[in-house]
Amino acid sequence: MEIQRKVKYEEELDRQFLGLVKELSGCEEIDRCIQCGTCSSSCPMSVYMDYPPRKIIAMIKNGFKEEALKSFTIWLCPSCYTCQVRCPANIKITDVMYALKRMAIGERVYPARFAIPVLDKEMSKIIASNGRNSELWLILNLYLKSRKPWGLLKMAPLGLKLMKTGRMSLKKESIKNKEQLRTLLKALKEEA
Amino acid sequence: MNGYIYYPGCSLKGNSKHYEESILPVFREIDMQLDELEDWNCCGATAYFSVDAGKAAAICGRNLSLAENLNKDIIAPCAGCYLTLKKSNKFLAGGTEKAQKILRALDKAGCSYSGQVDVKHPLEVLVQDQRLDKIKARVERPLKGLRVACYYGCQLVRPFTDFDDPDYPVSLDRLMAAIGAEPVDFSGKTRCCGGSLTGTIEEVGLRLNYILLKEAKRKGADVISTICPLCQFNLEILQDKMVKKYKDNITMPILYFSQLIGLAMGLPKEDMGFSRSIIDLKPLWEKIG
Known part of the structure; x- marks a missing residue:
């Protein structure tokens, strides 16, 4: 059995990711996330997601670009805006998901034939x-x-x-x- | 703006013809003739915003420009169109560099837009400006005893709507009560139907819609009243599969709110698109006679 590391070291993270997502989503508030989980518990799709919305926001803040863009989560978001209107930090989560979808399509990293x-x-x-x-x-x-x-x-x-x-x-x-x-x-x- | 122009979108010309067939006569009954926006293009829905935000806002800008030339505000009965046009409208008015670029492109294409148009949903229009009283006065055969689960779905009430609550809206309940029906306390009223997921991942679509139908049944509803073509389609077309999969008889007619209003106004049943229902409507006719 091969030993696999499940976390990333700092130098493996993408420090530009947060800025890029802010720009593409028009949402400046992303780093005000307090990880309360209101989004994940409001989301009708989170039970099917590989990472619930709260984790996706944390991943954006910390530069886990590859994981976020390759996730099923962003595609499972049906744009119902429940998380967005409930977020106490005013993060436009649905718009952030749209930005991630566009990045994934632009970089051709979405799940094939999905x-x-x-x-x-x-x-x-x-x-x-x-x-x-x-x-x-x-x-x-x-x-x-x-x-x-x-x-x-x-x-x-x-x-x-x-x-x-x-x-x-x-x-x-x-x-x-x-x-x-x-x-x-x-x-x-x-x-x- | 001077009055409204009707923006049908692809659904009202496709799988939800019965929405168009009922909403236009209902507006006529309260003295509002809705003409169709000439040469409208599709709004792009959630799809275009997932691929290219600039193009998505630009094609919506063309529709807004067409309406502005006529000096009319838009009425969009599809919640998807409503949200997408509203979102683009807001974006184009935002004064950002991206918005300026799109406005310049619209200008070059001969469809310049100066941001004067408002986008409204027919539900919003029908419950505002004393029109509810007008509808009440027009009711010929109140839908007495008909228990209605009012389903708003997501994109009408979130994130932009200012005429009702994003979590627990009541305008459709008030409208249904005005035509004599009995709205039930439907806690799923703004829970998402999954949108296009029904067509892409059926298993998920089945579950999301089953949750809604089960809740409507539990509250004793005879029918679900919808305001969005995609919600109507999702709630209706998978019912036979749900009955089999969950061994639970959740069968229930899914009708447009405009069909029920038309019915209460005594408009001819055959003109309201009831024949397009995939679910048998016999129990409904027996109930309201």
């Missing part, structure tokens, strides 16, 4: 190119990119129910002025 980041990326792509989401096409892309396509078969009975009640369309939706959307996204790139 459905949640795949859904986020696919939906953003569809909207950027057509201006509108198309529910059916989003689901198809999600299954093709994240799981084996046979997962779709399991969805078939639900799909049929939605078709029968007129709640699913095969149509690809789009805005009329796609040119404006393209110009907008291009102009934004030039500003950056």
Whole structure:
């Protein structure tokens, strides 16, 4: 058996991480966290998380960048903002989670083929190119990119129910002025 | 701003057509004609903010600009759209360098925005400015004896909303009481349904929604009244799987608050999208006749 160290020494931590997260989340209050755990106990998803929100905040404060960005936690956050409105230190925890998601996508360190980041990326792509989401096409892309396509078969009975009640369309939706959307996204790139 | 413009978002044109089919007639009944915002684009929901915050705020800015040109405030019935547009609106008004860049890009694309638009949810509009009295006066067949669990979900009441409480809101309960129904004390009213998690990790989606349905059943509710398309979808579509998995008959209709208001106003049932319910509504019709 190999002996494994479960903690990190100071020189292994990323000292830039806290500043970066503050900047990307627009939340300056992160280091005011008193580790009270109100966030973790308020979170409907913490029972499924590898690190509850309180630990994620501690990890940001102390430079555990790799652990935070590779965690399932950030993807399991459904943005219900319960932690954020309850935090006694006014930390915008949900916005911090968003910042971590964007960093993880930017550095390509999110769990591979994990459905949640795949859904986020696919939906953003569809909207950027057509201006509108198309529910059916989003689901198809999600299954093709994240799981084996046979997962779709399991969805078939639900799909049929939605078709029968007129709640699913095969149509690809789009805005009329796609040119404006393209110009907008291009102009934004030039500003950056 | 002079009046409101309707921003449907993708859901009200997709799986939640019955929300659109009921909310527009209800507003018409209180003399508010809601026209659709011409050439609106998707809000990007939680997805775009997880990928690129600048682009996410920019595409919302285009919608805000379209509304500003018409001199109208936005009514967004989907809680996801409501939050995303509100969040972007606030961000663009923040005066930060990032916000300035986005505003310049909007200007270059011919959709400049000066921050004049307010974003509202129909629930907020219906309970404000004496409109509740107007609705009360319009009720033809009060939903007597119908026990309703009012479900607000998360993104309507958090984090920006100033018209109700983030933990224990009551505006929908008041509205349901105004149409003669009996709101139950539903402690799950702002507990999250999991949003898109139902589509990505079904096991988690099942559990989160089972907790809500079980609680509504325990409080003796006949129906859950929702204000958000994703909540409606999540609570409704997995019920058969929950019955099997948890061996617990939590079956219950999940209806939009606007469908129930329309019903109480005596609007034709067949025009309110009830036929789009996946759950059998027979017990409901038996109860309210």
